[in-house]
Amino acid sequence: MGKAQQRAVRNYRSRLGERGLARFEVLGREADRELIRSVARKLAEDTPEAASLRATVSRSVSGDPPRKGGIVAALRRSPLVGAELDLTRSREEGRDAGIR
Numbered sequence: 001m002g003k004a005q006q007r008a009v010r011n012y013r014s015r016l017g018e019r020g021l022a023r024f025e026v027l028g029r030e031a032d033r034e035l036i037r038s039v040a041r042k043l044a045e046d047t048p049e050a051a052s053l054r055a056t057v058s059r060s061v062s063g064d065p066p067r068k069g070g071i072v073a074a075l076r077r078s079p080l081v082g083a084e085l086d087l088t089r090s091r092e093e094g095r096d097a098g099i100r
Helices: 003-018 030-044 048-062 070-076
Strands: none
16 A cells, blocks of 8 residues: 555544544455444434434343333333323224124
8 A cells, every 4th residue: 555545544544533433344244234334324323313223232232131111111201291191982883894
């Protein structure tokens, strides 16, 4: 590699570092290439979706069993808590299906 090319690579990696990114190599199956690239692209973003994906992948890879009560905790965080919703269902006769 020539000096100009080495300098270009060094500058590129420096710019990546300023953005908080790093370049690295992974080994995987050919069939997973696009999946791994798409996951890496999504994780490189600074979005809530990236954070959610990061947490999901971390839980999946760690091998720890899922925590109990996750649905209950999510419902308790809901903005509808304490909204006094009327969730009773009306009991009406069904329609005539014409089957005799």
